[in-house]
Every structure is written in structure tokens, then in C-alpha cells.
Amino acid sequence: MDAQDADSASGFERVFAYLQERLLDGTLKQGERLMAERELAAQLGVSRPIVREALRALHVLGIVEIRERVGTIVKRPDASMLKDFFTLALAQQADLIDDVMEARIAIECQAVRLACERATIADFERLQRALIRIGETIDDADAGGAADFDFHRAIVLASRSPTLAVLHESMSTLLARSHRSRRELVQQFSSMKSYLIDDHKRVFDTIVARDPDRAEVTLRRHFAIGDEYRRRAVTGEGDRPETRSAQGA
Amino acid sequence: MDAQDADSASGFERVFAYLQERLLDGTLKQGERLMAERELAAQLGVSRPIVREALRALHVLGIVEIRERVGTIVKRPDASMLKDFFTLALAQQADLIDDVMEARIAIECQAVRLACERATIADFERLQRALIRIGETIDDADAGGAADFDFHRAIVLASRSPTLAVLHESMSTLLARSHRSRRELVQQFSSMKSYLIDDHKRVFDTIVARDPDRAEVTLRRHFAIGDEYRRRAVTGEGDRPETRSAQGA
């Protein structure tokens, strides 16, 4: 194994694996500076461009920060590269958009549960602000979409979970466009305005009530109704979707 | 903006942005080969090492495949790099492990719902095989952990969602170790054997019954009970956790 690591593996692999080990075994901790590129290259017996490839790799993974003329520093992991990934991945497989949407629902449903347990006053305030803006911007597709987005983001932030937040952000940025086009359905369905306002309000209320089960059910129905609107828009059916369980709220 | 892209941005940024654009606007499609490194370097006015840094970056993001002496090919996006990311990220912030676990629960709960709608016979068979193995390996921490892992993975696979599958895999690989240590609690709690066997069976039954709501509730309770076992192990309390809603199944 060691022999293979040292011999058969490519230079890049060796350097990357070396740094990975150092990061995993705690030799390199957050905030610390790595060896200089030249030093690293000499120590591992590779050329500097190879070392730079490995450092770039760690950089796009959000593990290190490369500061010009200063050095390479281990930073607090940042998953913003997920955004790049999802964006590029979706460009290749556009059909994944519904799939990603489902993953987003997964994240939000878990988030709303945690939010019920952990939300602070500040979180409630953020949610309420978003709620008010949704009402104010109901006739504006762009601003309305942004307000909608903010509300859902506020839910995830209220969950106080960095992982959920990062996953959600990387996906919702990507879904923003489709979200916006959905907002344009407001013109088609008169009932959609009240859906947008009242339904978000219902979700908000369940969080304030700190009722995880009801919060998730309400949020899930919120997504389902939105889907139904979209379906009707595609098939050209009339107004008022109201999934069969609308009496529950 | 263009001027800035061309002037102020570093060479790496330029190349990366250029390739990103090409991927987003569909100029580069899956399976296609990129320009040769030399050609790319000449066209963008940078040196080959810089181009290689950008290509490596796309490679670690799982967007392209670099085939030695053949070329760089746009491949089907592969999120396996998430595994690297989560692994390295967790090494820096070990306290994130509970946070990641919550995200995993989010994924599985959504997956089990979708599985109820979409699971095929093959999925049922895979689930059942895992179930049987859980019973067979109940006294073996290693094999038992693997069986447990397989069962949960089977749920996600049954959801037929690539995104959920990829997210789940990247997290569960990482959680495998903590999962395993949890399995060693089997020795401490006599009731845990039946928990492991019966509880998984209950989840399986709800999927077969294609009842999303009950499936999610059951799975959520499954996680809660596991957590409770772990809590008791830490605090040194006795046997039989049985969260207050155990009669529901």
C-alpha cells in the first residue's frame, strides 16, 4: 500500500493524499499555514506546478485559502463550492431539476422541525419580515420571488444547522430561476395570491407554536400545493388547486 | 465586467470562468472532449500549468474526467467529491458530526417517502436482503454495522433520486465510524438487538405498504430511539429506552 502510494500514484495524487492525511490527523489545524509551495514540492519530490494543482484542488473544495504572497491557510470549511457543483451538474443534466427540488424539500422539512426546537427571537423576526415582504411584493414576480426565497432561507437558518444551511443554499440558488418562473403563475391563478400569503403564514405559525410535526406537515403541503399550481399551469387547467387535504390547516 | 474578467482576474480565474461558461451555455456537453491543454492555454493567453490547475479544479468537482494521453472529457457529474469535502470538513470541525447526522436524517426521511411511491420489486428485494443480514449479523459489530448501513442505503436507492443518493452516500460514509461505535452498544443493552431487528422491519413494512406518512414517522422514531440508546450509554443509564411513542408501531 505504501509502496503503491509512493510509486504508482501520480504526483498530484501523492501531494493531495499527503495534505489530506495531514488535515485528517490534525497535523494541520484550522488557521494554520501550510508549508511554502517550494518547500512542499521539495519534500514530496515533485515540481511546484504539481503542488499548486493539489492546493487549488483543496481550495475549490473550500478547505484552504490561498493568500497571495502570504501562504496557504487552512480555513473553516466552506461548502460554497457546492453551488458551483450543482450549477454545473444541472447544466449537464437539466432533468435533475425536479430531483434537486426533492432534495431541497428534504432539507427544509428537517430544518423546519429543528427550527421549532431552536428558533430564537431573531429567527422569528427574520421570518416575520420575510412574511411581510411576501405580502408587499405579491404582484411583483421578481421581488416576490426574492421574498419567498428569503422566507424559506429563514426557516433553514432558524434550524441553526450549518450543514443544512449550506446544502440548502447551494440548491436554492440553483432553483431560483425555476422558482421565479413559477411566480409568474400569480397572474394566471387568482387564488395563488392568498396561497402565497396564507400558506407561508401557516408555516410561520406552526414554527412559532414550536410544533415540529404540524410544521412539517404544513410545509410539505405548501410544497405540494405549489407543485399542483405548476401542474395546472402546464396542463392548462383552471383555478383553485386545493389538494385534497387542505382542510387540515 | 468583461474588462474586469479579462484584466483583473487571475489567470486561473479566467480559465475556470471560461470553462464554466462553456459548460453552462451548453457549448460543452457531456461526453465531449475539451480542447487540448496547449490549445486552451494559447487561446486564453495563459500558460499550460494554469490551465491544468483549472482542469484539476473541475476534476475534483466531479465535472470532468482527465484521461491521460487522451484528453479531458466532460463526464456525468459525480458528487463523490462531497465525500472528500465532508471528511475534511469534519476533521476540522468535529462538532459538526451531529449536524451532519441531522442532514442525513433529512435525506433519509425524504427518501423513504419517495421510496413508498417509487420502489420497485428489486428495491424491496434489496431491502429484504439487508434486513435478513441485520438479523444474521446481530452479534458482530462490524458486519452488523455494514448490514445496517446497507439497509439505510437501500432506502435511499429505492427513492430513485440521484441527488438524494449522492448526498446520502457522502454523508453516511463519513458517519460510518460513529455508526460502528454505536453498534458496540449492542453488548450493553440487551433490548438493542430486538430494536435493531424489529425497528428496521417496521420501516420495511411501511415501505412495502407504500404509506409515506407512516414510513417517515417510523423512520424518525427509529433514529430517535438510536439516539436515546446513545444518550443512555453516555450517561450510564440502564436498559430499555423506549421513547414515549413506541406503541405507535
Added chain:
DNA sequence: TTTTTCGTTCTGGTAAGACCAGTAGGATGA
């Protein structure tokens, strides 16, 4: 004509050396 073989050409992988431009920190001078 078909098949095999060979070799040129192109590709990525890597090394080595060099220059630039800021940074950091010690040495120097006020």
C-alpha cells in the same frame, strides 16, 4: 481488397528555472 503492422503525431504528466510583485519582519536610522 482486406488485414495487419508500424510510425508519426498529439495528448496529458511532470520537471526545472526564472521573473514579478507584494508581505513580513528584522535592521537601521532618526
Added chain:
DNA sequence: TCATCCTACTGGTCTTACCAGAACGAAAAA
């Protein structure tokens, strides 16, 4: 003691060069 300057060091980048294997077409053999 403090402000200033200088120098070593760092990352950013380019250039040149060589290797080895893959691809592909031409030439030779069947």
C-alpha cells in the same frame, strides 16, 4: 523608542523541455 527602509520569502505566472502512451492513418503483407 519609534518610524523607516531593506531584504528574504511567498504565491502567481510563464517558458521550455522531455517522457510515455493513445490515436490514427499510411504502408506493407496476406
